[in-house]
Amino acid sequence: AQSVTQLDSQVPVFEEAPVELRCNYSSSVSVYLFWYVQYPNQGLQLLLKYLSGSTLVKGINGFEAEFNKSQTSFHLRKPSVHISDTAEYFCAVTGTQGGSEKLVFGKGTKLTVNP
Amino acid sequence: NAGVTQTPKFRILKIGQSMTLQCAQDMNHNYMYWYRQDPGMGLKLIYYSVGAGITDKGEVPNGYNVSRSTTEDFPLRLELAAPSQTSVYFCASSLQTGLRVHSPLHFGNGTRLTVT
Numbered sequence: 001a002q003s004v005t006q007l008d009s010q011v012p013v014f015e016e017a018p019v020e021l022r023c024n025y026s027s028s029v030s031v032y033l034f035w036y037v038q039y040p041n042q043g044l045q046l047l048l049k050y051l052s053g054s055t056l057v058k059g060i061n062g063f064e065a066e067f068n069k070s071q072t073s074f075h076l077r078k079p080s081v082h083i084s085d086t087a088e089y090f091c092a093v094t095g096t097q098g099g100s101e102k103l104v105f106g107k108g109t110k111l112t113v114n115p
Numbered sequence: 116n117a118g119v120t121q122t123p124k125f126r127i128l129k130i131g132q133s134m135t136l137q138c139a140q141d142m143n144h145n146y147m148y149w150y151r152q153d154p155g156m157g158l159k160l161i162y163y164s165v166g167a168g169i170t171d172k173g174e175v176p177n178g179y180n181v182s183r184s185t186t187e188d189f190p191l192r193l194e195l196a197a198p199s200q201t202s203v204y205f206c207a208s209s210l211q212t213g214l215r216v217h218s219p220l221h222f223g224n225g226t227r228l229t230v231t
Binding site: 009036041044045046049051090094100101102105107108 | 158207215225
């Protein structure tokens with residue numbers, strides 16, 4: 001079964017510093033990959049997705065992610081973070097369960113941007 | 116355009132009580148989902164539906180029931196509440212065409228449930 005590992009549960013950074021949130025998944029057979037962001041007391045919203053094509057994907061709010069098939073990774077990056085980027089970030093990968101395809105979520109990474 | 120609306124926002128239940136968490140979407144999405152989110156555990160799929168009249172179990176269905184009588188509504192029922200069901204519950208919807216999960220999920224703002 002597909003599994004998703006987000007290697008850091010918490011990432012503290014200073015404002016304007018670069019950040020990388022790491023995500024690895026278990027099976028590379030024809031996967032679709034997503035990053036979602038959850039601001040406090042809200043639901044998740046899509047940040048970016050990789051379905052096919054260029055391995056570098058750009059999303060909202062200046063975030064980007066790179067699909068690396070050989071390393072089964074889909075790390076999220078931002079060159080300069082803002083206080084408003086403080087949130088929890090979830091990596092999700094398609095996986096088959098019960099004969100149909102579902103999204104499998106990682107456990108999340110809490111990004112805290114300090115002034 | 117309201118998107119996905121969940122009610123109530125908060126609820127405290129006693130052990131053994133029952134309740135229904137409401138979810139409605141106005142985007143004419145065919146797929147709807149119920150997830151629970153526990154601290155440090157990510158999201159776990161409880162039930163999902165691919166269209167009106169069709170529901171199926173997810174990863175953690177025990178203790179829950181769902182129905183989908185219309186495209187818009189997807190209520191989640193807890194029959195005999197237990198402390199293990201203390202969690203934040205999210206409803207989501209998406210417009211899926213074909214068998215691949217390629218469309219983004221649209222989430223509600225969640226229902227925070229405490230069972231004591």
